[in-house]
C-alpha cells in the first residue's frame with residue numbers, strides 16, 4: 001500500500017500520493033548511522049503492508065553524528081521537542097551499533113529513557129529492534145543484556161512459543177540477526193516470549209503492560225545488508241564470520257522478507273484494533 005513520508009532524507013525521492021483511507025501514523029526513531037539506507041529499508045517494508053502508512057522520522061537530539069552533517073539532520077529529521085504534543089498509532093525504534101557499550105556510555109541514553117516515558121501517553125503500541133529492544137527491556141523491566149563471545153550474525157528461523165495476534169499465521173519465523181549481545185532466559189510475568197531460537201535466544205517478545213513488542217533482530221534488512229556488514233567488519237579487521245543460513249549457491253538469499261511483512265502487517269492491524 002501507500003507510504004507517505006512527512007520528513008526524512010528519502011522524502012525528496014518518494015512521491016507523496018494522497019491516501020484512499022486514514023493511514024496508520026508511525027513514528028520511526030532512526031538510531032542507525034546509515035540513516036538513508038535504514039529509511040529505505042523501512043519504507044520498502046511498509047510499502048508491502050496491507051495498510052496505508054504515514055511516517056515521521058525522529059532522531060536523538062543529544063547525539064551528534066560523526067557521519068551525517070548536523071545541518072542535514074536538522075533539515076530532514078524531527079526531534080522529540082518538535083513532536084512532543086502529537087500522538088501516533090505506532091512507534092518503531094531501530095537498532096544501533098552500540099550494543100557493546102554500557103547503556104550509560106550511549107550519549108543519548110537519558111533521552112532514550114525520556115522517549116520511553118513519553119510513549120505511554122502519545123503512542124498506542126511500540127516496536128523496538130535489536131539494540132533498542134534490549135535497551136527497552138532494560139529500561140522497562142531491568143533485565144540486562146550480556147555480551148556474547150562471537151557476533152550473532154545471520155538468518156535465524158525461530159520457533160513460535162506463543163500464538164498471539166502478532167504471531168498469527170506463523171509456524172516458524174525467520175529474522176536477520178546482527179549483534180554482539182543477547183538476552184538470557186526471560187522470567188518476568190509481564191514480558192512474554194513469542195518466538196525464540198536456541199542460539200539467538202528470545203527473538204520476539206511482547207508486553208501488554210508496556211504496549212510494546214521487542215524484536216532482537218532486523219526484519220527490515222534488505223538481501224545484501226548482512227553481506228555489506230560482513231565486508232565492512234572484515235575491512236576494519238574486526239572479528240567476523242560469514243552470516244549463517246544466508247547463502248544459497250554462494251549468493252545472499254532473502255528468506256525472511258515475507259515473514260517480516262507478515263509480522264509488521266499483523267502489528268499495524270493490531271494498532272487499528274487499539275484505535276477503535
Ligand SMILES: CC(=O)SCCNC(=O)CCNC(=O)[C@H](O)C(C)(C)COP(=O)(O)OP(=O)(O)OC[C@H]1O[C@@H](n2cnc3c(N)ncnc32)[C@H](O)[C@@H]1OP(=O)(O)O
Nearest residue numbers: 032033064065066067068097098100101105106107108147
Ligand atoms: C567482549 C567485550 O568485552 S567488548 C570488547 C570490544 N568492544 C568494545 O570495546 C565496545 C566499544 N566499541 C564499540 O562498540 C564501537 O567501537 C563503537 C560503537 C563505540 C564505535 O563504533 P565505530 O565503528 O568505531 O564507529 P563510530 O565511532 O564512527 O560510531 C559509529 C556509530 O555508532 C554510534 N555510536 C558510537 N559511539 C556512540 C556513543 N557513545 N553513543 C551513541 N552512539 C554511538 C553512532 O551512531 C555512530 O555513528 P553516528 O555518530 O554517525 O551516528
Ligand SMILES: N[C@@H](CCO)C(=O)O
Nearest residue numbers: 095096097130178179
Ligand atoms: N549490528 C549492526 C548495527 C545495528 O544492529 C551492524 O553491525 O552494523
